[in-house]
Amino acid sequence: MPTTQGLEVLSGLHTVHNLPAAALVEEAIRHQEGFLADNGALVVHTGRFTGRSPQDKYIVYEPSVASEIEWGAVNHPLSEESFHRLLNRMIAHLRSQTVYSQNLWAGADAHYTLPLFVVTTHAWQSLFIRQLLLRSEQPPLMQREDPFTVLCAPDCFAVPEEDGTRSETFIAIHFGQRLVLIGGTAYAGEIKKAVFTIMNYLLPQKGVFPMHCAANAGKGDSALFFGLSGTGKTTLSALGDRPLIGDDEHGWSDDGVFNIEGGCYAKCIHLSRDSEPHIWDAIRFGTVLENVELEKDTRRPDFDSDRYTENTRAAYPIEFIPQAVVSGKGDHPKNLCFLTADAFGVLPPISRLSLGQACYHFLNGYTAKVAGTERGLGREPQAVFSTCFAEPFLPLSPLRYLAMFREKLARHAATVWLVNTGWIEGPYGVGRRIPLECTQALIEAALSGALENVGYQTEPFFGLSVPLQAPKVPAGLLLPQRNWPSRKNYEEMARALVQRFRENFSRYAVAFPHDFPIEAL
Numbered sequence: 097m098p099t100t101q102g103l104e105v106l107s108g109l110h111t112v113h114n115l116p117a118a119a120l121v122e123e124a125i126r127h128q129e130g131f132l133a134d135n136g137a138l139v140v141h142t143g144r145f146t147g148r149s150p151q152d153k154y155i156v157y158e159p160s161v162a163s164e165i166e167w168g169a170v171n172h173p174l175s176e177e178s179f180h181r182l183l184n185r186m187i188a189h190l191r192s193q194t195v196y197s198q199n200l201w202a203g204a205d206a207h208y209t210l211p212l213f214v215v216t217t218h219a220w221q222s223l224f225i226r227q228l229l230l231r232s233e234q235p236p237l238m239q240r241e242d243p244f245t246v247l248c249a250p251d252c253f254a255v256p257e258e259d260g261t262r263s264e265t266f267i268a269i270h271f272g273q274r275l276v277l278i279g280g281t282a283y284a285g286e287i288k289k290a291v292f293t294i295m296n297y298l299l300p301q302k303g304v305f306p307m308h309c310a311a312n313a314g315k316g317d318s319a320l321f322f323g324l325s326g327t328g329k330t331t332l333s334a335l336g337d338r339p340l341i342g343d344d345e346h347g348w349s350d351d352g353v354f355n356i357e358g359g360c361y362a363k364c365i366h367l368s369r370d371s372e373p374h375i376w377d378a379i380r381f382g383t384v385l386e387n388v389e390l391e392k393d394t395r396r397p398d399f400d401s402d403r404y405t406e407n408t409r410a411a412y413p414i415e416f417i418p419q420a421v422v423s424g425k426g427d428h429p430k431n432l433c434f435l436t437a438d439a440f441g442v443l444p445p446i447s448r449l450s451l452g453q454a455c456y457h458f459l460n461g462y463t464a465k466v467a468g469t470e471r472g473l474g475r476e477p478q479a480v481f482s483t484c485f486a487e488p489f490l491p492l493s494p495l496r497y498l499a500m501f502r503e504k505l506a507r508h509a510a511t512v513w514l515v516n517t518g519w520i521e522g523p524y525g526v527g528r529r530i531p532l533e534c535t536q537a538l539i540e541a542a543l544s545g546a547l548e549n550v551g552y553q554t555e556p557f558f559g560l561s562v563p564l565q566a567p568k569v570p571a572g573l574l575l576p577q578r579n580w581p582s583r584k585n586y587e588e589m590a591r592a593l594v595q596r597f598r599e600n601f602s603r604y605a606v607a608f609p610h611d612f613p614i615e616a617l
Contacts, residue, residue: 336539
């Protein structure tokens with residue numbers, strides 16, 4: 097049940113509670129919220145918001161968290177007065193209609209489970225979050241947390257001049273009252289990432305390292321896949337014969353790793369059965385497809401269409417993936433992969449990092465975006481740095497997460513690999529995208545130990561240790577300085593990328609402890 101504050105908020109609402117997936121699909125279709133695709137998935141459109149609104153996300157500035165939050169460009173403060181104006185506005189809106197509620201949980205390890213009570217005005221959003229979080233009518237035996245109540249109403253808008261917000265959209269988290277308000281946007285990913293932000297605040301207090309990564313299981317070990325959107329976390333973690341633990345959010349405790357969620361949120365632009373069979377087959381009845389175009393006559397999803405957005409998504413429970421680890425728990429990882437889609441074509445397809453290099457690249461959290469992936473991008477690639485591969489969701493100082501990261505690596509002697517899922521033989525527009533089968537083969541080789549006894553060469557600009565051979569991968573692809581048509585152009589592009597890294601790292605260098613071992617450029 098909700099906290100006392102949550103109960104007061106919910107009194108007087110007409111609530112339909114804990115509907116199962118089939119009933120929620122029926123409700124969504126009855127209220128014309130979406131359409132059924134020929135594969136059984138529920139297809140919805142989220143309107144003008146087809147992605148997150150990070151500038152409209154707030155944390156309430158109140159005594160319980162004021163001294164701990166890393167306030168600034170990521171964590172925007174909101175006064176308690178503004179929050180309660182938004183809360184009153186939200187309650188009045190919710191009381192005018194039927195709402196859907198779900199009792200859910202975040203955190204597959206019962207020692208660290210967070211109960212959640214999620215209320216939405218749209219049946220499809222209730223289905224979305226039911227499929228993505230952990231479902232249970234009974235609280236875990238070791239529940240130790242008071243619940244958070246999440247209220248989501250896309251058609252409830254802020255009045256900026258009255259409510260102290262930047263726009264009509266708001267995602268506001270009040271840690272003290274354990275309340276979250278989401279309004280003015282129908283993009284359901286805001287619910288998911290608000291929960292992740294909460295866990296990124298709570299788990300470090302319990303000695304658990306929260307991670308924006310996918311995870312799969314081997315025999316007595318796990319592998320982690322860090323990366324920003326579009327770098328391949330979901331795709332690469334679901335390939336091969338290693339069971340999937342989770343595709344996006346995990347905690348690393350003294351007992352191993354555990355999934356924070358109970359479902360997957362896969363990007364599905366250009367999805368095909370040949371390249372990603374597990375994800376393709378998971379899109380069926382019970383799955384929510386966001387902003388995917390349907391062919392008019394056949395109701396077949398057109399996964400190649402970007403009519404609404406490049407950020408098309410599929411949300412489904414993890415049990416839709418064959419051989420998934422339904423318990424959501426795994427052993428300590430032996431290998432971590434940092435996935436980066438380097439559109440400059442400079443980084444090797446795979447390289448092994450030292451402990452200091454791993455800390456450096458973890459803090460930078462690099463990838464690159466190219467024209468067509470977002471509105472406003474020009475012809476040239478743009479470098480993107482998101483500290484800890486999770487900057488928009490980190491309420492605490494990045495250095496606190498970095499210290500936990502380094503301690504886990506050192507204690508468990510895990511190997512970190514930097515994997516470029518982007519371009520080779522030149523930058524975007526000149527070179528080509530690394531074939532998925534090559535990236536898969538390199539990761540399989542890294543996880544199996546096949547790269548332990550091969551020769552390595554030090555890459556000249558980042559000091560990366562690059563294997564000279566790998567099973568099923570042409571040796572000529574492994575060293576960028578050899579596979580570019582022009583060595584001069586490669587060196588110019590590499591120096592330019594190095595400078596971008598230096599400029600980004602400079603924002604942390606001043607605050608960095610002098611005794612913290614890290615290898616910078």
